[in-house]
Amino acid sequence: xxxxxxxxxxxxAVALVLGxxxxxxxxxxxxxxxxxxxxKGSADGGVRGTAGDNTAPSGGSxxxxxxxxxxxxxxxxAGDWNSSTPGPYDDFGRPIPGVTLPIVYxxxxxSRIASAEAPKLDEIASYLTSNPGTGVVIEGNCDSRGSDEYxxxxxxxxxxxxxxxxxxxxxxxxxxxxxxxxEERPAVQGDDEESxxxxxxxxxxxxxxxx
Numbered sequence: 001x002x003x004x005x006x007x008x009x010x011x012x013a014v015a016l017v018l019g020x021x022x023x024x025x026x027x028x029x030x031x032x033x034x035x036x037x038x039x040k041g042s043a044d045g046g047v048r049g050t051a052g053d054n055t056a057p058s059g060g061s062x063x064x065x066x067x068x069x070x071x072x073x074x075x076x077x078a079g080d081w082n083s084s085t086p087g088p089y090d091d092f093g094r095p096i097p098g099v100t101l102p103i104v105y106x107x108x109x110x111s112r113i114a115s116a117e118a119p120k121l122d123e124i125a126s127y128l129t130s131n132p133g134t135g136v137v138i139e140g141n142c143d144s145r146g147s148d149e150y151x152x153x154x155x156x157x158x159x160x161x162x163x164x165x166x167x168x169x170x171x172x173x174x175x176x177x178x179x180x181x182x183e184e185r186p187a188v189q190g191d192d193e194e195s196x197x198x199x200x201x202x203x204x205x206x207x208x209x210x211x
Contacts, residue, residue, distance in 0.1 A: 089137055089177070089205070089207055090210070091210065092135065092137065092177050092207065092209070092210060093134075093135050093137075093207030093208050093209045094207055094208050095205050095206065095207055096134065096206045096207060096208055101123075101124050101136070101203075101204035101205070102120035102121075102123055102124065102204070103120070103201050103202065103203055103204070104117045104120050104121060104162060104201060104202040104204075105117060105197065105198070105200060106158055106200040106201065107200070108143075108145075108200065109154070111154065111157035111160075111161045112161070113161055113162065113165055118165070121162060121165045121166060121169070122169065124136060124204055125165075125166050125169035125170070125171055127206065128166070128171050129169075129170065129171070133208060133209055134175070134206055134208060134209060135174075135176065135177070135206075135207050135208075135209045136171075136175065136176055136177075136205065136206055136207065137177045137178075137204070137205040137207060138159040138162050138163055138176065138177070138178045138179070138203075138204055139159065139179050139180075139181060139185075139202065139203040139204070139205065140154070140155030140156055140157070140158040140159035140160075140178065140179070140180040140181065140182075140202055141155055141158075141180075141181050141182070141183070141185055141186075141187070141199055141200070141201050141202070141203065142154050142155050142158075142182050142199065142200060143183065143186070143195075143196035143197075143199040143200050144183045144186065144191070144199070146183075148182060148183065151182035151183045152180050152181075152182035153180070154180075155180030155181055155182045156178065156180035158180075158200075158201075158202050159178035159179065159180055159202055160178055161202075162178075162204075163176050163178050175209065183199070186199045187199055
């Protein structure tokens with residue numbers, strides 16, 4: 001057998017061994033010789049590489065680790081009030097962690113403050129009076145009955161009703177902001193009256209006023 005035939009036969013044997021052991025071979029460029037590059041494979045066909053590559057351990061799914069990337073811990077705070085992401089009330093104030101104000105509920109298709117709900121507004125007024133530099137955002141909400149436009153207007157009337165009550169208790173208008181979400185933010189899902197009654201409400205967000 002000639003030397004050339006022995007070399008070709010040897011290369012073919014190596015290729016068979018590499019294929020059986022999970023390795024691969026690649027032909028290099030225009031050179032007629034064969035260049036062997038070992039690439040360690042995984043059971044699901046992925047490629048194990050260095051940090052920054054798409055890696056897939058045997059039997060597992062691939063993940064991506066890259067230098068300078070955002071990991072879970074870094075991303076967890078994105079969008080919260082401790083991050084640089086703007087919040088919905090940034091031009092007015094920032095929500096105060098740990099402060100939960102009462103929720104005021106309304107009868108169907110009404111913005112009237114019921115006598116049973118008035119003590120909740122008194123409590124909110126007392127909090128604002130005792131904490132200078134704070135304010136409140138009043139969020140008006142409705143149940144799902146009625147058009148979007150009607151419910152948005154009704155939610156605004158409910159928020160304004162609470163605002164006027166607080167003003168009557170001596171809270172300056174500059175410390176109060178109103179917003180209506182209409183039916184967009186239900187507190188409870190459901191079409192029964194008990195669920196709907198929980199959605200006809202004003203919610204109150206205590207904020208540290210922007211200076």
